[in-house]
Amino acid sequence: MPTTSVLALRGATTLDRDEKEHLLERVRELLTEMLEANGIDHEHLISILFTATPDVHSAFPALAARQLGMGDVPLICAQELDIVGAKPQCIRVLMQFNSERARADLHHVYLQDARDLRDDLPT
Template sequence: MVRAIRGAIQVEANDRDAIISGTTELVAAVMERNQLTTDDVISVLFTATPDLTAEFPALAARKLGFHEVPLICCTEIGVPGALPRVVRLMAHVESDRPRAEIQHVYLRGATVLRQDIAQ
């Protein structure tokens, strides 16, 4: 079955290292909590709030071994008052887990975005 997994993390600054570090933490947590390997991942869509321009979040996934996985980065809609410095992802994966067992991952300040499903 194909499942979609959501996640987000708030990074410290619009800084290349902060974006890569935060995105690495997010991707690793999604993979670990859902017991996935890169072979299970179909594709990943990353978004970043408009204030994050120092690096592409997908670079972190490439550094984690996502060499054959299609990745894309987009800018999140600049809604006034939205939480700043947030990298989000939606990963499409192959998994036998029921939808109710998929663990969505919201880290650091991004836990406020989805308190209903944040792990």
Template sequence: MKVRGLRGATSVEENTESAISFATRELMDTIIRENELDVDDVASILFTMTPDLTAAFPAKAVRSRPGWQWVPLMCATELNIDGSQPKCIRLLLHINTDKEQSELHHIYLRDAVHLRPDLVKSSG
């Protein structure tokens, strides 16, 4: 079994707790479904948000899921680069898996599909 990284991102239209929480749950639901993950497969998750998002922690939306309160979660601010995707939530999941890297589905939703078209294998 190896530790592999799964990438994902989404965007929101407004800087509100409900928008950030909804988008984070949608992204996590899609990643879990597309990669057939169980909470016990997840070693940790790092979330970043662009500096224009300040209303909520995306980790809070994940911790509310049964069993996920034990997964180490961390939030950070994304680099503020001119011309970058605004109102964006990104994540990096570290998972324990027997799957090959090519079998993983990196998920980009909403306006974030433009971030890494080379990694997009599925979008919801």
């Protein structure tokens, strides 16, 4: 009998400009890719944490998740640390979910200019 575990999936994307509709489009794209690449069903989601760099002001990234029908999933947004040299206009995601898969089988998703953030993770 398969064992269900709580797993966490990482993802990130960047913005070309800090505008609400652009931000929401990029975050919807990221979330959709994270779910599809890992075969995650909505009912398996536990929670999603979003962080944004301090130069992002146009919208809460969690709004994109609500637009995708995830309003019943606990969502929270926070500001990323303001580190010198950090990637600008970056949205990061940590998605927790229940799965029978192994952690090593996860496909972390990095889009746009965020592709080079974590080249040590399997994609």
